[in-house]
Amino acid sequence: xxxxxxxxxxxxxxxxxxxxxxxxxxVDQINFALSRVEGNFHTWRExxxxxxxxxxxxxFDETVEALQRVFGxxxxxxxxxxxxxxxEELGNEVIDYLAEVYQMEGKTFKVMTRRARKSYPVxxxxxxxxxxxxxxxxxxxxxxxxHHPELMIHVEIREKIYIYSKIIPGPxxxxxxxxxxxxxxxxxxxxxPVAGYMISKRGVTLEATYFHAPPYTSERAKQKVVDLARLVxxxxxxxxxxxxxxxxxxxxxxxxxxxxxxTIIMRRYMMxxxxxxxxxxxxxxxxxxxxxxxxxxxxxxxxxxxNEVCTMPVFRPLIAFDKQDIVxxxxxxxTYETSIQPYEDCCTIFVAKHPVTKPNLxxxxxxxxxxxxxxxxxxxxxxxxxxxxxxx
Ligand code: ATP
Ligand code: MG
Numbered sequence: 001x002x003x004x005x006x007x008x009x010x011x012x013x014x015x016x017x018x019x020x021x022x023x024x025x026x027v028d029q030i031n032f033a034l035s036r037v038e039g040n041f042h043t044w045r046e047x048x049x050x051x052x053x054x055x056x057x058x059x060f061d062e063t064v065e066a067l068q069r070v071f072g073x074x075x076x077x078x079x080x081x082x083x084x085x086x087x088e089e090l091g092n093e094v095i096d097y098l099a100e101v102y103q104m105e106g107k108t109f110k111v112m113t114r115r116a117r118k119s120y121p122v123x124x125x126x127x128x129x130x131x132x133x134x135x136x137x138x139x140x141x142x143x144x145x146x147h148h149p150e151l152m153i154h155v156e157i158r159e160k161i162y163i164y165s166k167i168i169p170g171p172x173x174x175x176x177x178x179x180x181x182x183x184x185x186x187x188x189x190x191x192x193p194v195a196g197y198m199i200s201k202r203g204v205t206l207e208a209t210y211f212h213a214p215p216y217t218s219e220r221a222k223q224k225v226v227d228l229a230r231l232v233x234x235x236x237x238x239x240x241x242x243x244x245x246x247x248x249x250x251x252x253x254x255x256x257x258x259x260x261x262x263t264i265i266m267r268r269y270m271m272x273x274x275x276x277x278x279x280x281x282x283x284x285x286x287x288x289x290x291x292x293x294x295x296x297x298x299x300x301x302x303x304x305x306x307n308e309v310c311t312m313p314v315f316r317p318l319i320a321f322d323k324q325d326i327v328x329x330x331x332x333x334x335t336y337e338t339s340i341q342p343y344e345d346c347c348t349i350f351v352a353k354h355p356v357t358k359p360n361l362x363x364x365x366x367x368x369x370x371x372x373x374x375x376x377x378x379x380x381x382x383x384x385x386x387x388x389x390x391x392x
Contacts, residue, residue, distance in 0.1 A: 073170030174203030191289025
């Protein structure tokens with residue numbers, strides 16, 4: 001019965017030129033999301049509204065699910081579209097629609113007509129009154145409430161006539177592409193995919209960097225990160241994923257530096273390399289899944305020590321989240337099941353039994369002095385041999 005969707009989006013703060021960009025980005029993201037849904041869709045804009053027409057057969061639930069992943073959408077209204085055969089026939093259509101979609105007994109309602117086609121011979125107020133009367137006749141248990149109706153029945157008169165009353169909630173946020181680009185440090189864990197999702201929800205395009213350590217980490221561990229990137233891309237749109245071979249850098253640090261400082265020093269090199277790719281690809285920030293106190297490398301002192309190598313801002317959207325709250329989001333967005341697959345991570349392979357929890361920055365820098373001989377060359381090689389995957 002629904003062949004069209006009306007898309008509602010937040011309008012606060014979008015005026016003038018920004019409004020145009022916001023709507024264009026939203027249309028692009030809608031088209032991207034629907035390109036994976038079986039069926040033919042046509043998206044169009046008019047007077048601050050976005051409509052999607054479904055041509056031919058399509059799966060309603062699948063379409064709604066895809067739209068619920070498009071940031072910037074606040075509400076999805078399934079629309080019944082009917083031919084204009086005069087007011088009486090419209091009354092019949094509205095009554096059939098209500099009978100099919102609702103239990104009208106005891107419901108309060110209001111009819112809201114919008115005459116987008118100005119040549120339509122009857123004024124909106126009159127259409128409201130006429131349809132209201134027809135509905136009361138058809139459903140004696142229903143009543144009108146103009147202030148707080150349970151059911152707002154929208155009737156839009158265009159070439160055809162659009163009837164809708166349901167608003168399915170969208171994800172909110174801003175359309176990806178309206179707020180620049182950031183580089184996500186994506187591991188195979190639970191946290192970083194959630195962090196990427198959250199930043200992307202603010203309209204930020206994502207790229208990602210993953211560090212692996214073959215043969216200590218397997219091809220399967222890498223595949224898991226590719227899978228996670230693909231799951232995040234269902235929301236964020238395509239992600240350029242940089243896969244960095246970190247083995248030689250890790251082995252060198254392991255040979256030269258105190259083992260309790262390994263994780264911190266490794267983290268600092270990860271940030272440096274991720275920032276290198278971020279700069280190359282015009283990103284404005286780095287994103288990690290860190291959260292205060294979660295592990296030794298995420299104490300306040302450790303975060304400060306890691307942060308110190310970066311010149312770009314580092315966004316840590318999960319910084320104040322409890323693990324369970326992060327897990328809840330991971331489940332909601334569908335990354336959790338993949339994240340908990342048990343594959344080795346490069347950080348856990350060389351991890352010390354008792355890592356420092358309060359690293360002293362001067363001590364760390366002194367330890368890094370021991371790397372001067374080879375580290376620049378190793379970083380250069382890691383960058384040059386990085387594999388770039390376009391994740392759709
Ligand atoms: P996650 O669940 O995201 O892996 P975690 O709880 O395992 O996080 P850490 O391993 O300490 O925490 O990692 C902290 C953050 O550092 C991650 O959220 C991620 O942004 C980044 N990170 C860690 N390991 C890697 C890796 N191998 N490649 C890319 N980024 C990484
Ligand atoms: Mg991890």
